[in-house]
Amino acid sequence: MGKQAKTAIEPTREENYPEWYQEVIKASDMAEISPVRGCMVIKPWGYALWENIMRSLDDMFKTTGVKNAYFPLFIPINFLEKEAAHVEGFAKECAVVTHHRLEQDENGRLIPAGKLTEPLIVRPTSETIIGDSFSKWVKSYRDLPILINQWANVVRWEMRTRIFLRTSEFLWQEGHTVHATREEAIDRTQMMLEVYRKMAEEYLAIPVITGEKSEAEKFPGAETTTCIEAMMQDRKALQAGTSHFLGQNFARASEIKFQSDKEAEEYGWTTSWGSSTRLIGGLIMTHSDDNGVILPPRVASSHVVLMPIIRKDKDKQMVMDYTDELAARLRNISYYGYPIRVEVDARDIGGARNWEWIKKGIPLRVEIGPKDIASDSVFVGRRDKDPKDKSAMGKDAFADDICRILDEIQNTLFQRALDYRKAHTRNIDDKEAFDHFFTPENKERPEIHGGFAMSHWCGDGACEKKIKERLNVTVRCIPYDQENEDGKCIECGKPSGKRVVFAKAY
């Protein structure tokens, strides 16, 4: 009769969202903070999720003709210097390597010796180092387009870190392309944004708004930055992927030039696009509840856990055989081209076993005991339903139906998230209503409030800045999917032809 909490995670989302987030991750065993400031250890349950995300994205990239390559972790400082806006954007958060040797002092302490004549930065992003290679690879229009992606770690020395959402080191992919024409580069930017939208919505079950960033929010050095924006359960916006049209800015900086079919020397048109382990943070904050993580089946670390229930020693062999046989059968089933991922958990640790898997977010939990076996059935719990809501199914029916059930869970999660976003998205045309929307009732301990305000904006950075200073609300994106509509800027009242998404952001 232990002290049984109402929810597996404390505090609840309502009570303290940021702390809930930390606790959910801890309880799921996906990752932990490391002894290194701002860095995380991604544990197997979290890394499996990342592997599935990587695999799906990688397949999609390759379908569009992109090939993988790898570029150095270290970048000479003068490479970064080449693009002015880029310098301004990244210089402050660069980790710098200044020495190449350690020597022991009299106390046995290791002291950096061997100062580098040219310090190196640890890549915060790779436009410049990849641009250097591209400048050598591109001679003629016949060499174009160049379509490259790398899976890598990057370092941005952030002031404030949050596991998965903003860590000093994080894992990501960065795609870099060069094209002969502006139009082709813009097409590529859009194409990759669509890959991210698809990844978010169809795999992670995170509904997103696609659009363009404002001048203030765009990538340093980009001509335009496009993005996917999602609403978390605290109603803040999370940028979950970006695709940049870089114009000729980086081509000029890195001397990416080619001979056109008209025999003229021209600068290439480049793009870059990235998504990171932040997606995992977004997934957690979109779907998880007060009992822990909920993983969408298409990227879930595992799909189903089989939990044999063994009451008496004499049953043990029989129950285990039945379980192992079902595990093998399920592993032979293909779900979107890959085998069903099955865990068998035979630990005798009581109900804690069941709750562990709930907190880890596995889509399906299956209990298998002598009673079930007698009727050739299994006892199934779904993570998109209440923990107590479990039901018996014929074993064959379960195996035959598992893909459909997983899809059902996938769809439920997406629909739930979409409904939530819709419920907290408003068209707001009145400044007072706008301010009220973004102001918590309780200023001391702000409750979950606000959401996405679809409001008119004149496009002036000054208005954007005023709103940010007053409410800490920014233009998250200028959505593509909307009709042009005349209105007045929510801040200054000047005419505007479009609504934009205003929200507090991660």
Place this chain on the structure above:
RNA sequence: CGGGACGUGGCUCAGUCUGGUAGAGCACAGCGUUCGGGACGCUGGGGUCGCAGGUUCAAAUCCUGCCGUCCCGACCA
């Protein structure tokens, strides 16, 4: 980097004000009883009290510095 809170077994915390043998619950291991159940009993393992100095006969406790975590801000995927 500014403001605030905090740092004691894996986790949550007591002990700090008033210096005097490091504690509890949960978790973990063993045995037993239970169990379609986030069980119960007994036994046991595990902590140089974030780090480094200082004061003192004596420091988790007092002083100084540093490091880290969380929250709010500035910055950002």
